[in-house]
Amino acid sequence: MNFIQNLFTINHEIIYFVYGLVFFVLGLAIALQSRHSSRLDLARNLTWLAAFGFLHGFNEWGDLFIPIQSTYLSTEIIVILNYLHLLLLAASFACLFEFGAVLLESLQPRKWLHILAAGLLVVWTIIVFVPLRLRIADFTTWFNTAGALARYFIGLPGGLLAAYALRKHTLQRIAPFDVPKIVRAMEAAGITMALYALAAGLIVAPVNFFPGNWLNTDTFTRYLLVPPQLVRALLGLIIAATTIRMLEIFDVETSRQIESMKENQMVADERERIARELHDGTIQKVYTAGLLVKSAQNLVEAETPLAARLATAVGVLDDAIGDLRQNLSELHAPVQSQEPLKSKLEKLVTDPRFSALVKVAVELDLPASDTLPPERCAHVLAIVQEILSNVVRHARARHILVIANRPGERLHLVIQDDGIGIPVNVIEGHGLRNMRDRAALLHGQLVVEKMEKGTSVTLDIPWKVE
Numbered sequence: 001m002n003f004i005q006n007l008f009t010i011n012h013e014i015i016y017f018v019y020g021l022v023f024f025v026l027g028l029a030i031a032l033q034s035r036h037s038s039r040l041d042l043a044r045n046l047t048w049l050a051a052f053g054f055l056h057g058f059n060e061w062g063d064l065f066i067p068i069q070s071t072y073l074s075t076e077i078i079v080i081l082n083y084l085h086l087l088l089l090a091a092s093f094a095c096l097f098e099f100g101a102v103l104l105e106s107l108q109p110r111k112w113l114h115i116l117a118a119g120l121l122v123v124w125t126i127i128v129f130v131p132l133r134l135r136i137a138d139f140t141t142w143f144n145t146a147g148a149l150a151r152y153f154i155g156l157p158g159g160l161l162a163a164y165a166l167r168k169h170t171l172q173r174i175a176p177f178d179v180p181k182i183v184r185a186m187e188a189a190g191i192t193m194a195l196y197a198l199a200a201g202l203i204v205a206p207v208n209f210f211p212g213n214w215l216n217t218d219t220f221t222r223y224l225l226v227p228p229q230l231v232r233a234l235l236g237l238i239i240a241a242t243t244i245r246m247l248e249i250f251d252v253e254t255s256r257q258i259e260s261m262k263e264n265q266m267v268a269d270e271r272e273r274i275a276r277e278l279h280d281g282t283i284q285k286v287y288t289a290g291l292l293v294k295s296a297q298n299l300v301e302a303e304t305p306l307a308a309r310l311a312t313a314v315g316v317l318d319d320a321i322g323d324l325r326q327n328l329s330e331l332h333a334p335v336q337s338q339e340p341l342k343s344k345l346e347k348l349v350t351d352p353r354f355s356a357l358v359k360v361a362v363e364l365d366l367p368a369s370d371t372l373p374p375e376r377c378a379h380v381l382a383i384v385q386e387i388l389s390n391v392v393r394h395a396r397a398r399h400i401l402v403i404a405n406r407p408g409e410r411l412h413l414v415i416q417d418d419g420i421g422i423p424v425n426v427i428e429g430h431g432l433r434n435m436r437d438r439a440a441l442l443h444g445q446l447v448v449e450k451m452e453k454g455t456s457v458t459l460d461i462p463w464k465v466e
Contacts, residue, residue, distance in 0.1 A: 089155075
């Protein structure tokens, strides 16, 4: 046992260096791989995890280099370096807390978590550097106490929140990509992050209050024979490795975007081919048929049954030519309306297909002039139409309430009916899966809930995606 303890004591500088290096590599890997052009929320949110990696790496290197510099620098400068050391610790944990907050924010608005992350850092800074510093004269005691408070009140909740948010984000946003290896890596990163939150948030330098007077670096090393820094370094290494594997999701996204571009090009080429065939073949044939029928009209007496039938045939052929020309125009230049979403929703919910069968009430608190990007608008209208169709076909409802509003930069849409309600253990069919897929494409969430009477479907999406 003494041999093991002596081994770690002799090599503690290496442990601190590796510990800091692991987190610095984590931050560097994210900074180099983050994709600003990505449409995944994860791409923007990873900035906070990278900031945590950099700051925490520098903090751990401080444990190694500040004692070395104390031999050469004045006491005042060493005190300032220790102040910065503490600030780096608290700020790194605050970044980890914010990482969890922004991940959850991408799934459902939770503004209060951002306020809590910043508030904890501000409150900790004020308390530690003013009343606590004045009250505790011994610098080492104050330093250990300040570090313990940062770990207890910022590091522990921040790490657990980040772990929970990463797992939830993985299941809702990454799992639909059908990339099991990346999903497993992200799940492993979440579990390891939770373990790290416990190791970094509960094991503190010895202090004279609970639980630090019972669980601290000294007692941990005494009973387990290894310093907690080594355990944290190993957990950090797993986090870094799984996070680097997690970054492969951006390569998957890019490859699928390329595939989508190829498919769109193939569709465009096929549309062009069909348009040429319509123009050069079908329309000319129908036009020729119309001329033949008109010539036949000249061979029969007027106001006879045969003349009437020929006149009807001419009208039908003219309508067919008109329809073909309209289809040809749409194939050449598909146009998507820039009509505001509010107007489109009003037209959809008042469509006789629905309003003739159930009473539809609308509460649309949307700016009359605001338009969604055409592709996003098409997905929203398709979801609403599918919901209304399901209610009409299956719910036996008499009333439908459609509520839409725009809190901040998000669209919140709720459709409620007073029908029999969705079964508890319903097997999702193609329609419901299609709606969830559309919500995922919109970077939002679709929630279906059974009410006391009827069903409520909620769609929450960002108004626009960068």
